[in-house]
Ligand SMILES: Nc1ncnc2c1ncn2[C@@H]1O[C@H](COP(=O)(O)OP(=O)(O)OP(=O)(O)O)[C@@H](O)[C@H]1O
């Protein structure tokens with residue numbers, strides 16, 4: 222069996238195990254944590270396409286998450302359009318938005334790019350805040366209806382959300398898996414490692430970044446659509462703040478940036494930890510979770526810059542650079 | 544050297560602010576030749592390479608490749624036309640394996656991963672580091688890194704290959720292997736321009752030598768004549784070569 226086939230077998234094992242979990246866990250709080258863990262794994266997998274593989278560290282992906290959440294909510298609450306289609310529409314809008322923003326932003330290098338993404342996402346948050354047609358500061362409440370796979374509303378049994386989040390994770394994983402071994406995957410990593418050398422080898426550097434951004438934004442918006450359906454009420458603060466941008470980047474960074482399994486491993490550690498601190502410390506308004514994230518980033522970058530997964534690699538020698 | 548030159552450099556200059564790195568350089572490179580580009584440190588050799596490969600824009604002048612004006616073309620497009628290059632300070636992709644590094648170049652000519660992988664393995668064998676294919680690029684020794692640079696450039700199937708000090712820091716035995724490799728590349732029909740400081744290596748290998756000094760073309764001709772040129776000895780080679 223090749224290394225790539227082994228990955229697929231591993232995925233099947235993980236999926237089967239995770240699909241059985243909702244049959245075992247009945248506690249609503251625990252199921253909630255499981256849903257969020259899988260959702261952030263999928264979102265971090267999406268972020269990883271641009272940040273991990275292509276090396277363009279975005280700290281503004283909350284923008285695409287918000288666009289997905291809002292598109293899905295507006296289409297459903299105002300026009301009764303199923304969230305399946307709403308999320309797809311949000312994905313397409315985010316993709317176009319990412320291309321429009323990437324055009325100027327990918328001319329910026331390193332930290333300047335990251336700072337620009339933060340600023341743009343904050344502007345997006347302010348715009349939505351003041352945009353009455355989408356509920357302004359009040360947000361959008363999803364109409365209450367019976368449990369249904371069409372409207373993605375499940376009031377009693379939370380298990381369907383586990384399957385939906387798991388499905389989203391599997392899709393983002395498979396897309397990453399497929400691209401990793403294609404021309405785009407090689408081009409992205411070349412752009413990350415050394416853009417000058419990449420260009421001398423015929424890599425379309427700018428186009429590579431644009432493609433990664435578009436794909437990354439698309440899946441992030443699907444995640445936003447899912448989240449809106451899951452919580453069935455959104456406002457600007459609950460889907461578009463900087464905290465989300467951090468939560469998309471961190472699992473990948475923690476688990477192993479630019480790797481296939483890093484986002485899931487990182488999310489499995491980070492999200493339960495976050496949820497537990499939140500329920501013990503109360504609310505998310507006090508910023509304690511942000512302090513924890515900050516501390517985690519520092520610990521990782523000092524102790525294990527290549528993430529948790531590198532503990533299992535025989536060959537990983539981050540200090541071998543001359 | 545007959546027929547149309549593969550590369551024509553016409554009155555090319557490069558200024559970095561007040562500093563003139565290349566000053567009105569004109570040069571033709573014939574198809575299939577090995578051209579040695581020599582000159583003291585800071586003469587502008589790497590800068591000229593960067594302008595030929597499209598990594599730096601020219602300040603003035605034109606560059607034609609196979610008769611086509613490429614002066615304004617980005618590096619990616621020049622690679623597609625058939626210009627390959629190595630960097631004086633190796634620039635490997637350090638999160639990738641040696642094989643993956645070469646595959647990046649291979650995707651220039653094909654989008655089939657399997658075909659690109661097979662070709663890359665062949666290329667690695669050709670440059671003599673096939674045994675290191677699965678090693679992370681960071682773990683290569685400096686001479687291996689220079690071979691990787693060559694393999695990567697060769698994977699793009701260039702017609703013209705620019706080699707910037709690929710033999711620097713090699714032991715005599717390694718340098719001998721390097722010379723053999725460069726001959727092998729030329730025998731496949733690739734035109735080569737090489738920058739090298741060690742005269743014992745350059746002179747027997749090249750068909751023609753060009754000397755840059757302070758950004759200007761100082762001398763040009765067959766290697767034996769160039770090393771006897773008074774201007775070249777004074778500016779670059781030093782008195783040690785006067786007797787030779
Ligand atoms: N990007 C740059 N910005 C400013 N000055 C530069 C740049 N690149 C090169 N120079 C300057 O241009 C001059 C020519 O440099 P170049 O690297 O082309 O010399 P070289 O002939 O390759 O020298 P060496 O043998 O040391 O490699 C030097 O004075 C160098 O400092």
Ligand SMILES: [Mg+2]
Nearest residue numbers: 588589590631
């Ligand atoms: Mg140089």
